[in-house]
Amino acid sequence: MAPFGKRKGKAAADSIAVVTEVELVEMSAASTWLKPLCSPFNSPSLACYDMDRPSDRLQLCRDIWRRPFQESLVALMEANPALVAVLREQLRNESKVTDTLVVSKERLLSGILLCIARAQSQKKMPLITAALSILSESVGTPRLYHNALAAYFKGAAASETWVEQFLVEARAHRPPPTQLTIRGVAIATFDNLSMNVDYKSYMTEGESGHTYDMTTWFSTLIDRRLVDPSFDAVKICELSTTPCPCTSLSLSLSGVCV
Secondary structure (H helix, E strand, C coil), X not given: CHHHHHHHHHHHHHHHXXXXXXXXXXXXXXXXXHHXXXXXXXXXXXXXXXXXXXXXXXXXXXXXXXXXXXXXXXXXXXXXXXXXXXXXXXXXXCCCCCHHHHHHHHHHHHHHHHHHHHHHCCCEEEHHHHHHHHHHHHCCCCHXXXXXXXXXXXXXXXXXXXXXXXXXHHHCCCCCCCCCEEEEEEEEXXXXXXXXXXXXXXCCCCCXXXXXXXXXXXXXXXXXXXXXXXXXXXXXXXXXXXXCCCCCCCCXXXXXXX
16 A cells, blocks of 8 residues: 555646746746736837937928828837737727727727827827827817827827927928929919907907918919920010019019919
8 A cells, every 4th residue: 555655746846847848938928928018118219209319300290191091100109019919908898890890999909009109208209199199280180189188198199289399390301292293383362351259249349359461371282294205384474574464462483383
C-alpha cells in the first residue's frame, strides 16, 4: 500500500505543477495585455499634431486641405492595438451583425479614440477634430452648443477661439487649383447686410441694442474647360477701347474686367 500512496502523492504534485504552469502562462498573457492598457495613450504624428510645435502646426495647415482623414484614423488605431481590441469587445451587443453596423461601430470607436487623445492633452489636435471644428464654424453652429460640445467631447470639436485663429493660418497654405483656370478672369460676389442685435420691444426709455453693418464676399477662379481653347480674356481687354459697362459695380484687376 505504501508504494501506491507514494505514486498518488507524486501524481497530485504533478497536477499542482501543471496547474501552476498554466496559471503562470495565463498571468503572462494577461500581463502582456495589461501593460499596454495601463500605459499612456499613443498619439502618432500622422494622426495628431502638437500645437506647441511649429512644424506640426504648419503640417496641420497643409493636411487640412489634403484631407488624409482615413489614413489618420488608421494610424490612431494601429498605435493602440490593445485598447482598440478591448473597446471592440466592450461595444459588442446582440444586434445582428451587418456591414452597416460594422462600419458604424468602427466610426464610433474612432470617435472614442479622438476624445481620449484630446483628453490626454489639449495641445494634441487630431486631423478629424480640426476638420469637424471648422465644419461647425462654417455652418454657423450656435456658439453655446459648440463650446458645450468642446467641453465634454474634445475629440468632436475644438473651441471656437482656436478655430478662428487656425483658419487664418490655414488659408495661407491653401493649395492652388488642381485644374487649369482661365487667366485673368474671376467671379466675385458681394452682399451688404445690416443686422439689429439685442433690440427689445419692451424698452420704454434709454437705448437698447446695436446695428451691425457688414459686407460679405466670395470669389473663385473659373475652370479653363468651360471656355473655347482660343479664349483670351487679357487680349480681349487689351483690344477694348471703352471701359466695361456695369450697372452697379466695376472692378479692374490688372487691367482685366471682372
